[in-house]
Amino acid sequence: MSSVRSLLASATERLAAAGVPSAAADARLLLAHAWEVSVGELQRRQVLGEEPADVVEAQFGELVEQRLTRVPLQHLTGSAPFRGLELRVGPGVFTPRPETEMLVDLVLSELAGRDDPSVVDLCTGSGAIALAIKHEAPAASVAGVELDPMAHAWATRNAELLGLDVAIELGAAQGALAGREGSLDVVVSNPPYIPVGMEPIDPEVRDHDPEVALYGGSDDGLRIPLEVADRAAELLRPGGLLVMEHADSQGDSLPTALARRGWSDVADHTDLTGRPRAVTARKSR
Template identity: 50%
Template sequence: MSSRSEPPEPAPPSRRPRSLLLAEVARATQRLADAGVPSPRFDAEELAAYVHGTDRTRLHTVADADFDARYWEVVARREAREPLQHITGRAFFRYLELRVGPGVFVPRPETESVVGWAIDAVRAMDVAEPLIVDLCTGSGAIALALAQEVPRATVHAVELDERALKWARENAEGTRVILHHGDARTALPELGGQVDLVISNPPYIPLGEWEHVAPEARDHDPQLALFSGEDGLEMIRGLERTAHRLLRHGGVVVIEHADTQGGQVPWIFTEDRGWADAADHPDLNNRPRFATARRVAR
């Protein structure tokens, strides 16, 4: 009588060992989270990609032997709340990669919705070659996005701070954006009554809120780009007059503001000052983020 042996139990599937870099990214994520960094995982991965010359989706391909210990130097800088973009030297805005660093305001994701509204507004105009002015341009992010996505537009950008203007010039090199060094409140008198759209992300933080501003902005962004009088609306009041001077009849102004200023900014663009259709608009998080108005004859 013969017996047949049972087949052996299948071996458990082997697990690929976690790469050294991914393990260190996990450690860095915890360190950044403990330091209060708002997006610790993203920042830890972005720093790893920067140091190792790759992108975030390919971190798993970095061999253990190629791990660069300089990663912990940049993690320590971010842990101290130095802006991620200052460490990597780049900021992403809509379809752009911009050069940024000390002396220039780092563009924020919420401003992308402001630009998106402006692009739709310009495209809806019956104008073959729109004329656009970006006031307080900083890195040039808004102006460059408009020039890229509205290819028949002429875009002028104004910046007062010479350090910020240096970054804008670097970003605008080889583009159609026309840069001007000057005060946004008195800029471009030669364009009076001709402009189709005026847009700005001006300073709008009240002076009394200094201590509540995130360290990345308070300690690293230029003060000129952040604070604007006791209520934060001083520059916006000045820009209202600039926009009215520059815009043609029917032209549109778009002004970013703090989410806590919803309802206040449209009241600056009143009918008796030559405006119509003043309104607030939400950002992607449904918080009031920017105001618009249309210039009319007064």
Template identity: 50%
Template sequence: MNLLLAEVAQATLRLADAGVPSPRFDAEELAAYVHGVKRGELHSVADGDFDARFWEAVARREAREPLQHITGRAFFRYLELEVGPGVFVPRPETEVVVGWAIEALRAMDVAEPLVVDLCTGSGAIALAVAQEVPRSVVHAVELDERAFGYAERNAAGSRVNLHQGDALAALPHLNGTVDLVISNPPYIPLEEWENVAPEARDHDPEMALFSGQDGLDVIRGLSRTAYRLLRPGGLVVVEHADTQGGTVPWIFNEESGWVDAADHRDLNNRPRFTTARKEGA
């Protein structure tokens, strides 16, 4: 075992003791980042090339600073995104949500499906849709100025149309024309603050996490915004907490003009997102 791999093994133990959920992966990712190689190439780093800054990075992760803030990058589906303080770090759970939306768009009998991503944050969802559904026209909305800056940098050179503003009042010129609205909104109840993982609670923007006493304030607003934006028969896709699977579909009820409201599970078989179709067509 070379020196770097031995140090990674020690770092794994330290991160595990600190309660980091994926200590081995994080230790390897930090080592790869510091040494400018891929995780699968760590064995190729010569002992003389070991960089002591690795232990500085480990100490930051040990203090529960997000891995992505240390490396400045997050991987989402087929994308590598710039992230850091001031923007929500995209999670693997959201990849499943986006996967459902992409399949739905591919199945639509629409030449150039029109998509709106509300509360875009880093731009992860909008960029994934634009990349994987090349014929789509994608708009993304973000209110927070710092988060919008990350979205601008990530979307540079892409086909995504960015808009800074309130997601609940966004894009009135698109009313009644959108094929699919998607969002990963804030959905954590305020009373759950102490139970949120330190990586999110202490580093992600509060605006991207919390939404009223039951966590559903923004989702309720998004149901009205999505209905306004969508054409008859258009689809809405909204992520939520795994504890809200029995609640969110009821927000998209028939009395409000929705049909086929349903909840979907993630790869761990937990309720993760709700879909519904605007009545008509």
């Protein structure tokens, strides 16, 4: 048996040497996962000098080996945190990112004071945005739409496991929610937007996020986002709000393209690191 401190120190050193960002945090999360405890409980056991059983140590060793090959941390633990929810994720679904959490704030401030608002999350992936909105604004009627059957299955499972009443439609955002035209208060989307031909640097993204979740379908990455925005314009009531994530390189091009398509009050928003990250725009009245 080895001490928690020595297990963490050697795993952190190996992970850092392999280029894994936040090696120490990853080591802690993987040991907590192998021991089937929270990170807080792991720290308590470390303070008390408790040592994991050999079987836990072996399991931790296997997880570290996989992380060294840049299997995403979230695929190893099976979950990703998003605005206080724990979402089940794994192969076949895009891992939700912290920078996407700000889209939920933009939606919530639009919903404040409305009695029975309706929201759809186009390109919902794991269901992250739709489920967080329903969790934080329970009076809202929320739906999600996802093209990829694997991702759709993850989102449906997440809605069930979290007990959140969000219907997840399987299909293309471009033709979503037939019959609901002109009725929605908010359309939110984190669509695929990476320019075609641009390869993501991080192996976790390049090798493990599904391609359909990444590429925006044109050299500037904006073909699919603009198609999603066109459908949003059909689904929203006059004055309704579109909230859309984009690449930091698209902080001018996407707002400009939306304004040209007749959207009003187009505004771009930066994330916590100060990078252009999301656009809001209103359907003209």
